[in-house]
Amino acid sequence: MNFFIISLIKAGIVAAVLMTTLAYLQWVERKVIAHIQLRIGPYRVGPHGLLQPLADVVKLLTKEDLVPSHVNKFFYLAAPIISVALALTSISVIPFGPEIEVFGVRTYLQLTDLNIGVLVLLAISGVSVYGVALAGWSSNNKYALLGALRASAQMISYELPLALAVASPLLLFNTLSLREIVDAQAGYSFGFIARWAIFQGPLPQIISFIIFLIAAFAETNRIPFDLPEAENELVAGFHTEYSSMKFAAFFMAEYANMVTICALATTLFLGGWHPPFPVEFGSNYIPSALFALCGAVALYHALHPARPKDRFTLPVFAVVFFAIALAIAVPALNPILAPLFWFAAKTGFLLFLFIWVRGTLPRFRYDQLMRFTWAFLFPVSIVHLFATALAVALFTR
Amino acid sequence: MLSDQLNQIRVVQALEAFAGAVLDGKLDRNELTLHIAPERIVEVCRFLKTGQQFVRLSGITAVDWHPMEPRFEVVYHLHSMERNERLRLTCRLDGAQPGIDSVFSVWRAADWYEREIFDLFGVTFRNHPNLIRILMPEDWVGHPLRKDFPIHGHKYSYKDG
């Protein structure tokens, strides 16, 4: 029964962290986009709008739960549940860190390690089309239906390059288990170049990493591929008729998909929790140093406040940052927190990329998007897969 | 009928081929206005477009000279980009059953302008492909830009007590 208890605890922690991440990802996105666009973003609720996600949740929860009279009620209600359930499930196979020992219990920083972890993620992303398609169809609304048709066509089409891009690094690692994939990227060639998939011989997987990212933008319906919900043509696309928590469910699913796909990219291409350079060069101190730097910056700004309130809020941040820095530096916690930091940092960087692109690029047209995947992305990924296979066959065995 | 001063102008000379089409003319503030017989408007316009390079129809509008008769004056603003010249044609129409041929066949630009005049003045344009109200609601009663239409609209006027 030990297994069940540990699993339950881990599931609880992961769920709590994931939910907070999703809520704050939305805050981060609004902030980053705002600063790109010369605005300040959420600022009223809490210091720097930090309580904004909470306020949003309260607002969405207390809104009237509206079900339009013309919808197909069963599927209308089922669609957001399908979306969010599938999106949240997929995080369960992602490994966050190495095997650790807490209170004498050895466990992996991962909910469950499957032999076919990669396939499970692909399967879930394949099935998650249903949430979108059903939402659009059951809403009984032209904009929603068009959005749903676009979404399903787009997601099916981009799954191919996505799967092919995933397949190339798998040839190097020779396994489908995500844990083993991360393990295969441990170590450093020549003592300092990390053996991540994008740096690893015989063929660095940079091209498939880029293909993966492009397909990931399309899979998660983000700009420049956000046609299913292109508000200027299709109002809100497949979730036009949704409000309150049902809308929030789609929103959450979108962000959960983003997190999952960034975590998968980190695991497959960026070496998971492994630091970018060896411990001998002090990679263990980087997290502490970074957080300490953040704390110092916060303190500096508290002394020279731009706004009167900062005098009181920023020291609190500084204290929090210093506390985190200390916690990471503690020898007993370092083996747990340092890998988690590297994993979170890489995933966070990819998420930032998603947001950055959203603030910069216009969106494709529907047919251009389809042509892009079938005429460009798909052939390129096949050729690259062949090249990788050839390289692996020639140089490794 | 036209003054000598007008007869110097190229367009007026060219239009002499249309005997009786040009009823009157005026050069006022450097703007040439020609008064055309309503039944000849389409052929005159076609000639001006093809023969005199007035390829652009800048706009059509109308003036209601209520209670004078003929009551309506349809005004065409023609423009030639090659000659950098503007020309105004006017047609006087009776107030009882105001109607004139559509110049849609000459310039497609006439489409909405003629609909607008139909909508706001109640002047019908024969041979217009789609003569329906454009600005006012379809079930609107009356033509707002007529001088006998009260500024408040019929709904708020005190006419009926």
Added chain:
Amino acid sequence: MDAILFLIFAAIAVACAINLVVQKHPITSALSLVGVMGALAVIYLLLGAEFIAAAQLIVYAGAIMVLFVFVIMLLNAGEEKKPARPSWFAKILGVPLVIAVLGLLNFFVQHGSPDSTITFGEYTGTAKDVGRALFTTYLLPFEITSVLILVAILGAVVLARKEMD
């Protein structure tokens, strides 16, 4: 544990399959079929066929059935009108006949099949095994299926392109 899991998912599969036959609206039927496939995927896992379970979800539920749903949405296919009245003969005979057939099948299966039990986790046909068999013993059929797929793609494209009048 095994039997409970099996029974739960078998029940889901059967219920969904019945729903597929009974429901009037094609979309409902399609989603019922997705349910069957999901339940079958779990049962494959119980049987230790990991790769097939994943493929079931990716290929069947994630691609084929999405195509179905897509086409249904595209055609905006409505509910079936009430079918022509079935003959009284079929009505009276049908249900008992089905029960009889299933009973007979049960009898033969119980007595004819090898008397063995299956325990979860005892044996797994991993993706590696499947892959090895696929690219050695069954290489020729595998290559032929790829030709089949190619032909199917061509056929579908030709059918979709063709302007019929």
Added chain:
Amino acid sequence: MGLNGLIGPVPLSWYLMLSAILFTLGVAGFLLRKNLITVFMSIELMLNAVNLTFVAFSRHYKQVDGQIFTFFVMVVAAAEAAVGLAIILTVFKNRSTLLVDDVDSLRL
């Protein structure tokens, strides 16, 4: 079999029986339904039932061959779905109906 049977291993025959039931339901759907798409889906259901038998026997003989067969069935089903749905689309384009009974003449 008792309560013990419920937590113990599962007899092979149960899998085969489930497969039989699903196949029967597939046949029933194929025969009863009038909508082309639903008929098509019933065929898929039958294929799935057969797949289950393959996998069960593969497990029984502890050989991977049954799974390979299932894999091939899936590939065939995918090809079939692509062509079949294309045909259905064409039929619908030409006749604006999906009822099997109405699609009775050979010319499109």
Added chain:
Amino acid sequence: MNDTLATAATGSKRTMTLNMGPQHPSTHGVLRILLELDGETIVKAAPDIGFLHTGIEKECEVKTYQQVVPLTDRVDYLANLSNNLCYVLAVEKLLGMEIPQRAQWMRVMLTELTRISSHLVWLGTHAIDIGAMSVFLYCFREREDLLRIFEMFSGQRMMTSYFRVGGLALDAPRGWDKVVRKFINEFPSKVDQYENLLTANPIWMQRTKGVGHVALEDLIDIGVTGPMIRAAGMPWDIRKSEPYSSYEQFQFHVPTQKESDVFARYLVRVAEMRESANIVVQALDGMPEGPWQADAPHVVLPEREKMKTQMESLIYHFKIITEGFSVPAGQVYQAIEAPRGELGYYVVSDGTAKPYRVHMRTPSFGNLMAMPHMLEGRLLADSIASLGSLDFVLGDVDR
């Protein structure tokens, strides 16, 4: 569910009617377009206008000449000063009035700033329609500066009514030249910013190149004017061909493109912004000194100081305020190059103090007629880009 999509399942053509607007994010106001779709291809597009019809032309007939000016602000509310200018020029033409140089130059400068502000709104909304969110906010940052300048001059951000028959409403405020110069010096670098985000962006080019093409002959025939027609290769600009308000004293190019697609219109408008900035710089450098109102006591309100001290001025003031000024009978058509194209005011006077008829030949009305040609046979997603390139203002269409 069968009839939900109003499908016309007749024969092999199945089309769907989509009601775009009057409330739709991309119609930029209350425009309704009835789209008939075959899949995502537009078979037929029928615009339905008039939702913003406020009867301004009718209202003009009961106002005195000077009172009409504030109404013209409301026509094209993004280019209000151009409307002011056009109306004022028409009435001045009727009156046969001479306007002092300083007022004319000030008018030129402010209408060019208006052109920039109007193009900025267009660029921002056009970009956000195609998904480039940030450009929108960058554009509105500069527009905000412009609105502040307008406020400085007239006391109003949008409904300026700054030009009056006979000159300006007020003299330019103290320190205006510094503010305008500061803006105009920075502005070209801001345009570079927009262009950095858009012009060479492959997605932007894919979305706009070859989209919404209409041949030049068709454009002329339909009555399209302004940047749209210049993007089709016709270098026709009323500022050049029929100069008004001393435009002949300024040096500027008329940017043209050949392709007549959305991208060409984008390039033309962006180039126009730069040209306008250029004109503003010239106006700043050479702004003549002198009176800002014509010497026409029966038309122009006297100065406050004079009114209080001179009997004659007081009488004029009283007469202008109570009954306005009478305008000799006649009819004029005054066209100017507004940001959207040819803006023409046709003013008929019967010799009284109120205009007998004011017709506004607005550019948006004429340009919008080209919309069906632009949309039919194209993709739904293209309709957004095409509509954006039309740059219409519904107040301008419906009046």
